Amino acid sequence: MTRIHIRSLSALALLLGVASAQGTTTVRLGYFPNLTHAPALIGLERGTFQRALGKVKLDARSFVSGTTLTEAFAAGQIDLAYIGPGPAINAATRGMPLQIIAGASEAGAVLMARGDSGIRTHADLAGKRVAVPSLGNTQDISLRHLLKEEGLRPQTDGGTVTITPVAPADIAAAFAGKRVDAALVPEPWGALLQAHGHRLIGSEKTVWRGGRYPTTLVIVNTRFAQANPALVANFLKAHADAVAYLNKNPAAARTLINAQLDKLTGQKIDLRVLQRAMTRTRFTTALDLDALTEYAALNVEAGYARSVPDLRSFVRLGTTR
Amino acid sequence: MSVPAPRTDPVPVSPRAPRWRVLSWQLLGLLLLLGVWHLVTAVLKLYPPYVFPSPAQVWTEISYGLWGTGPQDGKLLSAIVGSLRRVLTGYAIAVALGVLVGLLMGAWRPLRATLGAYLTGIQSVPSIAFVPFAILFFGLNERAVLFVVILEGFIPVALAVSGALLNVPPALRVAGRTLGARGLSLTTGVLLPAALPNVLTGLRTAWSFAWRALVGGELLISGVASIGEQLEVGRATANVALVLASILIIGLIGGVFDAGLRALEGRVRRDYGLEVTP
Numbered sequence: 088m089t090r091i092h093i094r095s096l097s098a099l100a101l102l103l104g105v106a107s108a109q110g111t112t113t114v115r116l117g118y119f120p121n122l123t124h125a126p127a128l129i130g131l132e133r134g135t136f137q138r139a140l141g142k143v144k145l146d147a148r149s150f151v152s153g154t155t156l157t158e159a160f161a162a163g164q165i166d167l168a169y170i171g172p173g174p175a176i177n178a179a180t181r182g183m184p185l186q187i188i189a190g191a192s193e194a195g196a197v198l199m200a201r202g203d204s205g206i207r208t209h210a211d212l213a214g215k216r217v218a219v220p221s222l223g224n225t226q227d228i229s230l231r232h233l234l235k236e237e238g239l240r241p242q243t244d245g246g247t248v249t250i251t252p253v254a255p256a257d258i259a260a261a262f263a264g265k266r267v268d269a270a271l272v273p274e275p276w277g278a279l280l281q282a283h284g285h286r287l288i289g290s291e292k293t294v295w296r297g298g299r300y301p302t303t304l305v306i307v308n309t310r311f312a313q314a315n316p317a318l319v320a321n322f323l324k325a326h327a328d329a330v331a332y333l334n335k336n337p338a339a340a341r342t343l344i345n346a347q348l349d350k351l352t353g354q355k356i357d358l359r360v361l362q363r364a365m366t367r368t369r370f371t372t373a374l375d376l377d378a379l380t381e382y383a384a385l386n387v388e389a390g391y392a393r394s395v396p397d398l399r400s401f402v403r404l405g406t407t408r
Numbered sequence: 409m410s411v412p413a414p415r416t417d418p419v420p421v422s423p424r425a426p427r428w429r430v431l432s433w434q435l436l437g438l439l440l441l442l443g444v445w446h447l448v449t450a451v452l453k454l455y456p457p458y459v460f461p462s463p464a465q466v467w468t469e470i471s472y473g474l475w476g477t478g479p480q481d482g483k484l485l486s487a488i489v490g491s492l493r494r495v496l497t498g499y500a501i502a503v504a505l506g507v508l509v510g511l512l513m514g515a516w517r518p519l520r521a522t523l524g525a526y527l528t529g530i531q532s533v534p535s536i537a538f539v540p541f542a543i544l545f546f547g548l549n550e551r552a553v554l555f556v557v558i559l560e561g562f563i564p565v566a567l568a569v570s571g572a573l574l575n576v577p578p579a580l581r582v583a584g585r586t587l588g589a590r591g592l593s594l595t596t597g598v599l600l601p602a603a604l605p606n607v608l609t610g611l612r613t614a615w616s617f618a619w620r621a622l623v624g625g626e627l628l629i630s631g632v633a634s635i636g637e638q639l640e641v642g643r644a645t646a647n648v649a650l651v652l653a654s655i656l657i658i659g660l661i662g663g664v665f666d667a668g669l670r671a672l673e674g675r676v677r678r679d680y681g682l683e684v685t686p
Contacts, residue, residue, distance in 0.1 A: 154644040161458050161646065174646070181458040181646045216548065222630060222637075223644035242632055243483070249631035251548050252644075266548045390480030391645045393472075 117168035120351035122274040123195040126329040128347040139325035151254045152221035166311040171225030184309035187402045191303035195368030197277035198289030204268040218253040218270035226271045231389040256352040274364035291367040333370040461649040469653040490633035495622045502561025510569020535621035553625035561618035568610020572603030608673040
């Protein structure tokens with residue numbers, strides 16, 4: 088009901104937006120139903136995002152992974168988004184008008200193996216089927232690097248490991264049906280799989296860089312940012328506020344996150360599971376540019392790009408301060 | 409009794425257009441298409457490159473993918489090899505199975521009335537609709553794709569074979585019997601050769617069905633080197649040039665095989681006196 092309501096409203100807003108070039112009437116926000124996107128979930132559940140935008144209508148849309156979000160972004164249907172560094176870097180490399188304006192979360196991705204798969208170490212992944220949220224996304228690039236460090240290669244590069252895209256919320260079902268043997272997933276889906284009796288074989292720290300890596304960023308459409316600097320600044324304040332709330336009141340935050348996840352995925356997650364997932368994720372508005380650059384290099388290593396772009400040209404931090 | 413009918417020279421249907429002229433028309437059309445594409449994307453820049461890349465950008469992807477020498481290059485080539493191996497395996501099984509089932513349906517009426525009707529129904533279901541079902545049975549792997557390819561390829565062959573057997577002129581059947589052909593030898597020695605032109609049409613339909621089913625299945629089941637996966641990778645990494653390159657390759661391979669089968673079919677039809685073309 089609400090979704091239809093929001094959609095028709097946004098369609099109306101879109102029409103109005105076309106009719107009057109001045110004054111944006113809607114801000115279209117993209118995000119995923121993951122704990123790593125918790126600042127978005129908190130801002131939406133507390134209503135702080137809408138308050139920050141004042142009279143301008145907030146149209147929040149959830150996506151399964153960066154791939155589908157990037158498509159919507161390319162089609163000009165997203166103004167602001169929470170997204171992983173992989174898709175953000177790819178999109179910017181292809182010339183999409185985007186700026187990275189803040190960090191949102193770090194770490195928070197774990198490597199899980201199906202309980203009965205017999206996988207105990209990274210090396211055991213040889214000959215197995217490993218799920219990632221989507222090809223070319225942040226976890227996929229991490230997985231390919233992790234395999235390389237282990238001396239393994241994906242099947243498409245002549246190796247033995249098969250990498251399969253599965254939506255994080257569907258991995259529990261894919262494990263139950265034995266369709267995949269392991270998965271590199273963002274939280275809370277890792278902790279949830281663990282609660283189902285599956286095995287953690289790579290913590291958020293062993294996945295990459297000792298856990299010091301950005302997992303979620305905030306991006307904005309460059310043209311939107313130029314036309315609406317005040318809106319973007321206000322949104323960023325609300326984003327910083329959500330991050331602060333997460334760090335100050337984790338227990339209250341968990342309840343709010345759970346409410347959003349339930350709405351978006353239909354799965355109610357045990358609060359203790361969410362607590363464990365939160366210990367593996369850091370929320371911050373800061374962005375580690377070095378890590379991001381290394382990430383772009385891994386993207387090249389994975390074969391998704393041919394050169395490391397100059398990240399400074401599309402990272403515009405500082406609006407938060 | 410055996411006075412041969414006087415040979416009449418076949419009258420050409422249309423004035424014979426020289427082959428080089430047809431080729432030059434085709435080439436001109438291609439150049440025109442490329443020119444418009446280049447104009448719209450690279451000169452007028454009506455679309456941003458991440459929505460509609462220029463021919464040059466697509467060519468770059470093709471050249472990296474087919475004969476690039478970097479550590480991550482050459483993926484299109486291995487994808488083509490993987491997809492061709494998969495479709496040819498599936499197609500071979502589909503043809504063998506289709507001929508067998510077609511023969512049984514041609515020979516036994518109750519089977520034709522039941523299975524034949526069901527197969528016609530199944531044929532109208534888009535192949536991609538079977539993929540989720542195949543995944544449940546075979547898992548997220550190549551076998552699920554192969555299942556769909558075989559299913560899609562086998563139906564047109566089976567229907568063509570059983571239909572062609574029914575359309576064999578009764579005179580040939582009687583003549584075969586008179587000359588001593590019975591049972592299996594009548595089928596393999598008289599009926600199948602007589603049905604060949606129609607069977608070939610079925611083989612060509614089966615090819616295009618199998619090829620489409622393959623690409624559709626590969627899109628859903630990634631992880632193995634395939635053209636479908638390249639398309640998905642292009643989509644996932646906002647690399648529209650790779651998406652277009654994959655589409656071009658899919659069309660080209662499908663077209664080349666279809667042309668080959670069409671040539672074979674035309675030749676057989678001419679040999680059987682079913683067509684008079686110069």
